[in-house]
Amino acid sequence: xxxxxxxxxxxxxxxxxxxxxxxxxxxxxxxxxxxxxxxxxxxxxxxxxxxxxxxxxxxxxxxxxxxxxxxxxxxxxxxxxxxxxxxxxxxxxxxxxxxxxxxxxxxxxxxxxxxxxxxxxxxxxxxxxxxxxxxxxxxxxxxxxxxxxxxxxxxxxxxxxxxxxxxxxxxxxxxxxxxxxxxxxxxxxxxxxxxxxxxxxxxxxxxxxxxxxxxxxxxxxxxxxxxxxxxxxxxxxxxxxxxxxxxxxxxxxxxxxxxxxxxxxxxxxxxxxxxxxxxxxxxxxxxxxxxxxxxxxxxxxxxxxxxxxxxxxxxxxxxxxxxxxxxxxxxxxxxxx
Amino acid sequence: xxxxxxxxxxxxxxxxxxxxxxxxxxxxxxxxxxxxxxxxxxxxxxxxxxxxxxxxxxxxxxxxxxxxxxxxxxxxxxxxxxxxxxxxxxxxxxxxxxxxxxxxxxxxxxxxxxxxxxxxxxxxxxxxxxxxxxxxxxxxxxxxxxxxxxxxxxxxxxxxxxxxxxxxxxxxxxxxxxxxxxxxxxxxxxxxxxxxxxxxxxxxxxxxxxxxxxxxxxxxxxxxxxxxxxxxxxxxxxxxxxxxxxxxxxxxxxxxxxxxxxxxxxxxxxxxxxxxxxxxxxxxxxxxxxxxxxxxxxxxxxxxxxxxxxxxxxxxxxxxxxxxxxx
Numbered sequence: 040x041x042x043x044x045x046x047x048x049x050x051x052x053x054x055x056x057x058x059x060x061x062x063x064x065x066x067x068x069x070x071x072x073x074x075x076x077x078x079x080x081x082x083x084x085x086x087x088x089x090x091x092x093x094x095x096x097x098x099x100x101x102x103x104x105x106x107x108x109x110x111x112x113x114x115x116x117x118x119x120x121x122x123x124x125x126x127x128x129x130x131x132x133x134x135x136x137x138x139x140x141x142x143x144x145x146x147x148x149x150x151x152x153x154x155x156x157x158x159x160x161x162x163x164x165x166x167x168x169x170x171x172x173x174x175x176x177x178x179x180x181x182x183x184x185x186x187x188x189x190x191x192x193x194x195x196x197x198x199x200x201x202x203x204x205x206x207x208x209x210x211x212x213x214x215x216x217x218x219x220x221x222x223x224x225x226x227x228x229x230x231x232x233x234x235x236x237x238x239x240x241x242x243x244x245x246x247x248x249x250x251x252x253x254x255x256x257x258x259x260x261x262x263x264x265x266x267x268x269x270x271x272x273x274x275x276x277x278x279x280x281x282x283x284x285x286x287x288x289x290x291x292x293x294x295x296x297x298x299x300x301x302x303x304x305x306x307x308x309x310x311x312x313x314x315x316x317x318x319x320x321x322x323x324x325x326x327x328x329x330x331x332x333x334x335x336x337x338x339x340x341x342x343x344x345x346x347x348x349x350x351x352x353x354x355x356x357x358x359x360x361x362x363x364x365x366x367x368x369x370x371x372x373x374x375x376x
Numbered sequence: 377x378x379x380x381x382x383x384x385x386x387x388x389x390x391x392x393x394x395x396x397x398x399x400x401x402x403x404x405x406x407x408x409x410x411x412x413x414x415x416x417x418x419x420x421x422x423x424x425x426x427x428x429x430x431x432x433x434x435x436x437x438x439x440x441x442x443x444x445x446x447x448x449x450x451x452x453x454x455x456x457x458x459x460x461x462x463x464x465x466x467x468x469x470x471x472x473x474x475x476x477x478x479x480x481x482x483x484x485x486x487x488x489x490x491x492x493x494x495x496x497x498x499x500x501x502x503x504x505x506x507x508x509x510x511x512x513x514x515x516x517x518x519x520x521x522x523x524x525x526x527x528x529x530x531x532x533x534x535x536x537x538x539x540x541x542x543x544x545x546x547x548x549x550x551x552x553x554x555x556x557x558x559x560x561x562x563x564x565x566x567x568x569x570x571x572x573x574x575x576x577x578x579x580x581x582x583x584x585x586x587x588x589x590x591x592x593x594x595x596x597x598x599x600x601x602x603x604x605x606x607x608x609x610x611x612x613x614x615x616x617x618x619x620x621x622x623x624x625x626x627x628x629x630x631x632x633x634x635x636x637x638x639x640x641x642x643x644x645x646x647x648x649x650x651x652x653x654x655x656x657x658x659x660x661x662x663x664x665x666x667x668x669x670x671x672x673x674x675x676x677x678x679x680x681x682x683x684x685x686x687x688x689x690x691x692x693x694x695x696x697x698x699x700x701x702x703x
Binding site: 086087175191205207208220235236237238239240241244245262263264265266268269287289292293302303304305306307308309310313314318320322323324325327329330 | 406420421527528529530535546557559560561562563565566569584586587588590592610611625627628629630631632633634635637640642643645646647686
């Protein structure tokens with residue numbers, strides 16, 4: 040049996056997920072490693088094309104063809120304490136993991152809820168799929184779940200259809216559905232991106248409360264660094280399929296050791312920084328250019344063409360290097376930052 | 377209306393008839409936009425900000441109110457008269473993927489706008505297109521390509537070039553950077569700022585991202601359920617939000633700083649259905665400061681000085697004021 044330290048729930052090592060399109064290969068996830076500790080939240084941050092969503096779908100084994108895991112391991116500790124490698128697990132066994140052990144919530148709840156069934160039916164189905172409960176018992180549990188995610192008048196809401204609910208309410212239903220079998224690990228892929236800020240604040244509060252009460256671990260995929268600062272213990276920054284920086288949250292915001300992370304933070308308008316004394320606007324400092332597609336990456340460091348710290352050495356691909364306590368950076372010049 | 381005001385919206389109202397009843401999407405909204413400034417229209421889904429923006433250009437016909445643009449009430453104009461004003465008023469859309477015709481080349485997309493506004497022929501037309509593309513940071517070869525060949529940020533630049541092609545005085549930008557990645561968003565915000573300075577553009581900037589609005593807008597109008605809750609200079613509102621809704625909205629936006637010790641006001645529940653809005657103050661059902669009178673009185677916008685107005689009957693209350701100071 041594979042070894043995994045007790046406090047680690049998920050250990051992703053050198054994960055490679057490729058999409059083969061004829062002779063072209065899109066290395067959407069190209070050697071990604073990170074750990075998720077029990078009861079903690081790891082945020083994976085990146086822009087479009089960073090591979091953050093493909094990484095999370097790989098962990099759930101929900102990749103659609105031609106995407107496939109071509110290397111690495113995804114070690115996961117089940118609630119029974121058994122350690123399994125999800126990357127090579129047969130689909131039949133994976134079905135017992137999905138939902139029961141690892142649950143996932145998505146950005147747009149409407150696409151993951153069935154519009155033809157009441158939310159109660161959907162939660163009851165999920166519970167009965169994994170646990171030997173009667174209809175009445177499962178309905179009772181479903182109602183408890185809706186109460187847990189702070190849906191008012193839960194009893195009545197059970198008999199409503201998804202379209203009768205607001206976006207925030209649907210995201211709560213998704214969370215209730217995901218948590219109905221007490222998963223060990225919740226993967227949340229941009230769960231608040233489509234929501235208004237006041238509703239986002241409610242959902243983040245809810246996730247934090249649930250984590251405290253149930254002790255589940257969360258893998259949180261997002262592009263929003265504000266949300267990261269609020270919810271994460273550890274942060275993994277991805278760019279073109281690779282991890283470029285990895286660190287505990289406080290250390291990352293205090294001192295970015297990769298020019299990309301630094302650039303991302305500098306892009307977010309901040310009136311204190313970006314206005315002069317008289318209130319006049321100063322120009323923002325965007326990262327020049329665009330994220331290159333993973334099918335046409337530049338050689339060496341893939342961020343180099345957009346990077347103001349570039350030196351000739353950057354033509355060679357940098358490895359992840361130690362840049363501080365528990366702080367890793369994939370930049371040759373991390374010491375200069 | 378002072379001469380420096382380019383656009384004055386007064387009592388703008390738009391109702392939609394639906395099978396389940398009448399929705400007041402915009403309910404008596406008033407604001408002014410001074411020449412050469414950017415005014416932000418902020419609110420969450422269902423606040424009516426997009427409808428208000430479209431009504432201002434009569435892309436959606438309002439039911440009531442005045443839209444005084446450069447001294448003329450646009451609502452008094454016939455369709456034909458309105459057409460001559462169209463080129464002075466432009467809009468930039470949120471989704472750079474659906475707002476460009478995928479079957480037209482970029483020179484056709486921009487050229488169409490030029491032809492309608494001030495037709496030029498031959499090489500002069502090509503030069504004008506190249507100049508516009510360059511102005512928004514694209515290479516002139518972009519002219520021969522199709523929208524699908526561009527990224528989201530580049531398409532948004534094309535949308536901006538098309539809007540500029542008619543040399544407008546006033547632009548409604550409806551969530552122009554919301555669909556873009558942060559690194560690209562900053563590029564487009566810089567562009568908007570440059571254009572505003574170079575052409576003296578006047579703009580209504582509709583957005584839900586509060587840090588973007590604080591940065592780019594000179595003045596802010598905060599909407600909730602079709603009504604204006606608070607209005608004033610950005611600096612005033614962000615430094616000292618007076619309306620409980622604005623306070624909650626500002627406190628809810630996550631800051632990219634784990635050490636930020638801001639007190640978070642979490643609003644209970646959802647925005648009520650616009651089919652059946654609360655009586656009195658529409659925000660009272662989620663307001664921590666609501667009192668009995670809030671169910672009866674529709675609070676008018678009251679001037680609290682420095683060009684700052686608040687629609688709350690308790691705006692002078694020390695409890696409400698001190699909440700604004702804790703943010």
